[in-house]
Amino acid sequence: MSQQNKNNWQDLRITLLQFALNIALILLAISLCALLGKEIIFFIQVSIFNPELEIHYELLERILNFFLYFEFIAMVVKYFKEDYHFPIRYFLYIGITAMIRLIIVYHENPVNTLLYSFSILVLIVSFYIMNSSTARKGKL
Template sequence: MIKIKDLTLVQWIPKILQAVLNISLVFLALILSVLLVQELIIFSKILLQEENIDYQLFLANILLFFLYFEFITMIVKYFKEDYHFPLRYFLYIGITAMIRLIIVDHDHPINTLLYSLVILILIIGYFIMNITPRERPDSRWFFKK
């Protein structure tokens, strides 16, 4: 095995991959931040027009704004929680995305019902996640004699 300053190549590979992942997430956060600002500009344009305001478009843009916001928040939490994505943020993003779909594509009642069921399932999953203890009991007691 190749040794570089008391670390083997096998020990360096995860460190290199973690660095690539971290750099990629920083770039993604920057891109999402630019898109977030673009959404704010779109909000101001929609609000400043004196013609008929399309409220569905406005609500869809607000929810898209929150999707960007939640993804950026999730990336921040990833770095704050020692390289771990909290599951609850994925649930928040899923719920927000499904609400946006209902607002944008509500022409078909069956699809709206299915989207609503997906939201219900995500909320139930969030509830189950919150009532489940974060610390798992130590399983070593089972093997003690």
């Protein structure tokens, strides 16, 4: 097989895989939009039909789920805008939000809560290092 045929075959495989990835991300975005809509309907039902209902932790959990869905949808949009690239800061944002949700929902065990807090600290320090001017210049 000649070098030209190998390159054509490799280009075709890359194109097919990129197409499959794009379709999967579009389907994921549609699913996330449906879940986001479900959360909005829940907020409307709670605020209009049951304003005196006391569901503090469930409401906080649903609000954080809402933001997680929103962040994932924004990440998929950013993927297409950035020419098929996921910025690492989006993963850090989602990780921090997910860990905060975990602390709010599962806060019975103090040791686990402390470990979750340390993981948030690690994510924040990672974000700081990534955005520091010395890291951008390659001096770190």
